[in-house]
Amino acid sequence: MKLNKKDKHTLQDDYSKALLRYAGTAPSQEQIKKISESLSTLIGSEHIDVNVVEDKSIGGGFIVKCGNYEFDWSDAGRTQQLRDELVDTAPGDDFPDSHIISILKDKVVNFDLEIQDREVGNIMWVGDGIANVKGIGHAFYGEIIQFEDGTKGMVQDIRDDHIGCILFGSDEKLRQGSRAARTYKQAGIPVGEQFVGRVINALGAPIDGKGEIKETAYRPIEQQAPGIVDRQSVKEPMETGILSIDSMFPIGRGQRELIIGDRQTGKTSIATDTIMNQKGKDVICIYVAIGQKESTIAKLVQSFTVSGAMDYTIIVNAGAAEPAPLQYIAPYAGTALAEYFMYEGKDVLIVYDDLSKHAVAYRALSLLLERSPGREAYPGDVFYLHSRLLERSSKLSDALGGGSITALPIIETQAGDVSAYIPTNVISITDGQIYLEQDLFFEGMRPAVNVGLSVSRVGSAAQTKAMKKAAGSIRIDLAQYREMAVFTQFSSDLDEITKAQLAHGSVLMELLKQPLGQPFKMWEMVITLVVVGAGIMDDIPVKKVNEFRAAMLRYYEENEKDIITEINGSKNMDEDLKKRIIHAASLYKGRFDN
Numbered sequence: 001m002k003l004n005k006k007d008k009h010t011l012q013d014d015y016s017k018a019l020l021r022y023a024g025t026a027p028s029q030e031q032i033k034k035i036s037e038s039l040s041t042l043i044g045s046e047h048i049d050v051n052v053v054e055d056k057s058i059g060g061g062f063i064v065k066c067g068n069y070e071f072d073w074s075d076a077g078r079t080q081q082l083r084d085e086l087v088d089t090a091p092g093d094d095f096p097d098s099h100i101i102s103i104l105k106d107k108v109v110n111f112d113l114e115i116q117d118r119e120v121g122n123i124m125w126v127g128d129g130i131a132n133v134k135g136i137g138h139a140f141y142g143e144i145i146q147f148e149d150g151t152k153g154m155v156q157d158i159r160d161d162h163i164g165c166i167l168f169g170s171d172e173k174l175r176q177g178s179r180a181a182r183t184y185k186q187a188g189i190p191v192g193e194q195f196v197g198r199v200i201n202a203l204g205a206p207i208d209g210k211g212e213i214k215e216t217a218y219r220p221i222e223q224q225a226p227g228i229v230d231r232q233s234v235k236e237p238m239e240t241g242i243l244s245i246d247s248m249f250p251i252g253r254g255q256r257e258l259i260i261g262d263r264q265t266g267k268t269s270i271a272t273d274t275i276m277n278q279k280g281k282d283v284i285c286i287y288v289a290i291g292q293k294e295s296t297i298a299k300l301v302q303s304f305t306v307s308g309a310m311d312y313t314i315i316v317n318a319g320a321a322e323p324a325p326l327q328y329i330a331p332y333a334g335t336a337l338a339e340y341f342m343y344e345g346k347d348v349l350i351v352y353d354d355l356s357k358h359a360v361a362y363r364a365l366s367l368l369l370e371r372s373p374g375r376e377a378y379p380g381d382v383f384y385l386h387s388r389l390l391e392r393s394s395k396l397s398d399a400l401g402g403g404s405i406t407a408l409p410i411i412e413t414q415a416g417d418v419s420a421y422i423p424t425n426v427i428s429i430t431d432g433q434i435y436l437e438q439d440l441f442f443e444g445m446r447p448a449v450n451v452g453l454s455v456s457r458v459g460s461a462a463q464t465k466a467m468k469k470a471a472g473s474i475r476i477d478l479a480q481y482r483e484m485a486v487f488t489q490f491s492s493d494l495d496e497i498t499k500a501q502l503a504h505g506s507v508l509m510e511l512l513k514q515p516l517g518q519p520f521k522m523w524e525m526v527i528t529l530v531v532v533g534a535g536i537m538d539d540i541p542v543k544k545v546n547e548f549r550a551a552m553l554r555y556y557e558e559n560e561k562d563i564i565t566e567i568n569g570s571k572n573m574d575e576d577l578k579k580r581i582i583h584a585a586s587l588y589k590g591r592f593d594n
Contacts, residue, residue: 018048018066021055023074027062039066068135070120070181120181123147124162126174129323130368133180134162142187142222148179154187154325157369164369166325168203189333191340192216196284199301199315202330204337207317208301219340221332225391232397234431234458237467238349238406241277241519242270244449244512247471247529249434252462253347254395254404258426260411260418261436266447267410269516270434271351272300274408276309277519278349284341285313286350288334290327291320291357307517327361335392338405345401350393354410355386359422376421383425390429418453432456446513451478464571467522469578470529474508481505503538510545511537523567524553530578531585548592555588 018039020027027035032050039048048066055063058074065071121135131153133145143155145165151174157164165180189204192215199208206213234252251257251274259267275285289297297317304310314337318330331352338348352358359382366379374380386409393407411426416438418427427433432455441448460468484501488494494502511532514520520528528549531537540548556564563584566577 016045016048018050018064020050020052020062020064021058021074022052022062023054023056023058024060026054027052035064039064065120068119068121068137070118072118118181118184120179121163123174123176123178123180125176126171126178128368129167129171129325130365131165131167131171131174131180132162133165136163136180136182139163139182140186142220144183144185144187145180146183147174147181149173153180154329156365157371166328166365167323168325186220187222187329188218188220189336190215190217191219191337195314195337196312197310197314199297199317202316202318202322202326202333204333217340219336221329221336222388223336223339223392225388226394226396226400230397230400231394232402233461234395235461236347236395236404237462237464238274238283238347239277239281239522240270240274241521242273242447242514243520243525243528244447244514245270245434246463246467246522246525248451248475249432249449249454249456250458250460250462250467251406251408251456252395252458253406254393255432255456255458255462256390256393256407256409256430257456258409258411258430258433259436260413260423260427260433261448262413262416262438265436265438265441266516267412267436268353270436270447271353271408271410272303273517273519275304275313275349275351276307276517278312279308282347283312284338284346284348285309286316286334286338286348287313288316288318288331288350288352290318290330290352290354291361292317292353294319294321303517324361324364327358328365331355331358331389335389335405339392342396342403342405343401345403347403348405350405350407352389352407352409354412355426356410356412356422359385378421382422383429386426387429390426431458444513445509446516449512451475451482464522466526466567466571466573467529469573470526470533472529472533474529474533477505478508481508500538504532504535506542507532507537507540507545510542511549513546522571523556523564526567526573527553527556527563527581527585530573530581534582534585536582536585536589548589551592552585552588556584560584 018036020032020035032052036048036050040046058076061074063070063072063074119136119138121133123131124134125132131147139145139155139158141155141158145153145155147153151167151169151171153165153167155163156166194213194215198206198210198213201207234254236253238251238253238255240246240251245251259270261267275287278285287300297315297319301310301315304313316330316334316337318327334350338350341348359378362382362385363378367373367377371379390407390409393405395404396402409426409430411423413423414420418424418435435450435453436448437450438448440450456462463471480501481504484498485505488498488502511528531552537545537548563577563580567573
């Protein structure tokens with residue numbers, strides 16, 4: 001490591017002098033001369049004066065400090081090295097005692113000590129989860145900084161005279177003047193198969209009380225997104241089990257579909273239903289909770305456990321009580337976990353709930369770091385905050401294993417304003433959005449999907465052929481119904497064609513209502529859409545439509561298993577299959593009416 005002379009003027013430390021602290025035997029003049037020559041070669045200075053002082057607090061050995069570099073060969077430093085080495089290789093709770101003893105013996109006997117040379121500085125200001133450190137002139141963005149009490153932070157701001165760090169722990173024991181040292185490591189998170197089924201915090205530590213997690217690897221939380229050559233087009237469906245979405249706004253594996261709407265309009269419900277619908281489909285699900293109440297997460301874990309979804313789900317929780325730095329890194333940590341599985345060739349579904357709170361946490365950090373506020377008090381790089389996160393979701397090429405990350409970011413709007421700063425940013429990054437409308441929600445239309453403002457830019461490429469043919473003209477039919485309903489609400493004399501269109505539209509609207517936590521299977525949605533498209537349900541009273549559908553689907557399951565097998569097997573639908581579906585529905589309707 002060698003400093004450029006042009007960089008020295010940016011540092012306040014004097015590189016012409018060094019301080020050597022020793023305990024035990026004082027160094028000889030010859031030793032001091034060699035130390036001075038070694039420092040001159042390393043740092044690039046012509047001559048360095050070494051000042052020698054005795055310091056019994058270090059136990060033994062010596063510590064040399066020159067400028068903002070420190071070389072530690074003290075008893076205290078070597079003890080800390082050994083302690084860190086043992087912590088890094090600590091076995092799990094289920095390890096036999098004999099194995100633990102053999103591991104400790106091996107580490108002590110074969111421990112390879114090395115002189116620790118590192119760049120150190122001192123805190124000039126600390127508070128609100130932020131520490132400004134002077135004396136460290138060569139740290140890189142995203143590097144981990146370790147403070148003297150063991151607290152770790154990440155470099156988030158680099159200035160000429162100091163660096164700004166966000167803290168991953170309490171700042172109670174940190175004071176002005178406290179030491180800080182570079183680790184030369186990028187912020188990362190442990191990853192591995194053992195994380196599936198667990199609840200962890202933003203640093204990858206378990207918080208569900210089920211013991212330690214044995215990691216397989218370690219991935220940086222910030223990673224460059226796959227390039228164009230490394231991707232392939234989205235073509236496989238990521239079925240949500242929600243009829244209104246899978247039929248009109250299909251989501252593909254590798255797509256980024258935004259869920260947007262006001263508070264309490266069912267955004268999280270769509271995401272959780274989608275996770276529950278992945279049971280048995282070989283998809284790893286990751287739910288990243290940002291700024292949520294602990295009681296909300298506890299209910300979610302309970303719901304996933306009862307439904308069996310927890311068997312293939314990881315929950316990354318940075319709750320409302322967590323400091324802003326942990327809320328800020330939580331979605332990146334979740335994505336690092338997702339990337340581990342994606343590069344193993346697996347399909348991953350990740351939910352960010354929600355990125356509005358993530359942007360607020362980043363705004364708080366930026367204002368504390370004294371960055372200039374812009375529109376709505378957000379810093380100028382807030383677009384980059386979410387773009388570099390969501391661009392990591394993709395469908396990898398077959399050469400890289402063909403794995404995928406499907407992202408469902410959630411954004412909360414205020415009074416339905418989709419033109420606000422953060423909503424427009426994320427809309428422009430994603431491949432479509434599902435817009436949930438508050439008025440529809442209160443009218444009993446749940447999920448409250450606004451057909452006009454919702455869109456999937458992948459479209460039918462993410463649908464099976466059977467679903468594509470069954471969905472047909474459902475969006476056009478709904479649009480015509482809504483427009484006609486507005487013009488005819490005050491009219492009493494309607495012709496038969498108009499009455500038929502209104503009846504068909506009202507049945508469609510009723511069928512799109514779906515209870516929470518009850519996702520449909522693909523064959524159930526295909527049969528429902530084919531039957532309603534044929535007009536078989538149009539004369540059924542609206543209040544009995546869902547009762548008819550439930551009974552009809554049970555009839556198919558008991559008496560028409562060959563139709564279900566054909567839909568699930570070929571995932572296609574020819575005219576013959578369509579006629580058989582309609583014929584079976586007509587036969588059942590005769591029984592229902594009687």
